[in-house]
Amino acid sequence: MNISVIGLGKLGLCTAACFAAAGHAVIGYDLNEDFRRELKSRRCPIDETGLVDLLEAAWPSLQIVDSYEDAVFRSDVTLIIVPTPSMADGRFSDEYVIKVLEGLAPAVSGKDSFHLVDVVSTVMPGSSDGVFRPLLERLTGKRCGMDFGLAYNPEFIALGSVIRNFLHPDMVLIGASDERTGAMLTELYRSTCKTDPTMAVMSLVNAEITKISLNCYVTMKISYANALAAICEEVPGADVDLVTAAIGADSRVGSKYLKGGLGFGGPCFPRDNIAFQAFAGEFGAEAVLGKAVVAINNAVPKRLHERIAAHAAPPARVALLGGSYKADTHIIEESQSIMLARSLAGAGYRVALHDPKAIDAARQVLGESVAYHFDPYDCIAGASAIALLTDWPAYRELDWRRIAASAAPRAVVLDSWRVARGVEMSAFTYIPVGVGITAKGN
């Protein structure tokens, strides 16, 4: 199938590369001229695991063009993957998607054959039928579902594993204006995914509701585990890992995203929750669970701050290990580590931050309030408190004997993911998050 992808950012470029590497002819367009220039020279402007290698396989089938017109005329399906930033009321803005639809419309209008317009960007429920369909019909003079198709086909990917998630989904969500549109996208994904996913083909509005509901459900599991961790921490002998492992073994629950630790962050989960609440409110309903999920999430960095304050007073040095919102990415959007860094620096602590990838991004938002380190041991030297935050694999290999020699005596170690459990930690005041310490030190 010939595909065009409009918006070649963090998700769009990976999507284009996955389809091209699977043998589809892909035409890419991005508003950003620098991006287009880089891509035309076969250079990858996005940092994402496996993308450079995948593009090597994709280049022969991937062509970058300079206009919407070219993109539409040379393809059967156009995927729109542009930003939908959150507005002050929590709803997603359709502004960028609308600009693209306006740009595509003349070419869709001028085409003799059926063209499928597929919105992948996350949008508010009601956008497709309420805004996109009438806009396209008005601008093209054509009928949706007959002369052109409209789809809402969002992705469920996490940064750092975009390609793996894209190629190995459990489910592909396809909201379609008509049967032909649903069948075309089903065929496209069947010929690209390496798994045999459930094809959830449904109406546009149901797909829109499904997208944010699924993300809200996942964050509910994360907050459930974090609420459990906060309780276990207060109960001598309690261990959140034992409890969640058993709960997760029950197939009604499942083990994914059920681990007490840091709260969720990143460009999707937090804002999807807020958008879901705004959506419910619009229809006179209240997303009670969603509010609790957000409250539990916000409490996590506050609790870490309190734990540190109980053991070390400002201006003590506090070493924070990990700044990105999750491992394998430099993205710090809504990162709980960054929130903690900000609150500690604001309280007068001398904050030192280490991250394998996110130092530049962290510096942009935290400025000179924090000291930055490319070596975790430099970061920790002289620290009275050490917080293990992002779950980077390298932190599992730290040499705690070496750290004991350079950190302040009996430094407190807050271990969000229990990576140092089982290691000799008697030189420290060791606090594994979610574990109730007994008189013997557990």
Ligand SMILES: NC(=O)c1ccc[n+]([C@@H]2O[C@H](COP(=O)([O-])OP(=O)(O)OC[C@H]3O[C@@H](n4cnc5c(N)ncnc54)[C@H](O)[C@@H]3O)[C@@H](O)[C@H]2O)c1
């Ligand atoms: N990144 C994720 O983890 C993720 C996951 C699921 C869903 N999404 C959704 O996908 C959408 C895109 O996210 P992203 O992270 O890829 O954003 P991004 O900012 O990384 O990329 C967006 C790209 O769109 C381009 N663009 C903007 N306006 C354009 C226009 N009019 N014509 C052509 N190109 C244009 C920008 O130049 C940019 O390169 C958002 O709605 C987001 O919510 C993202």
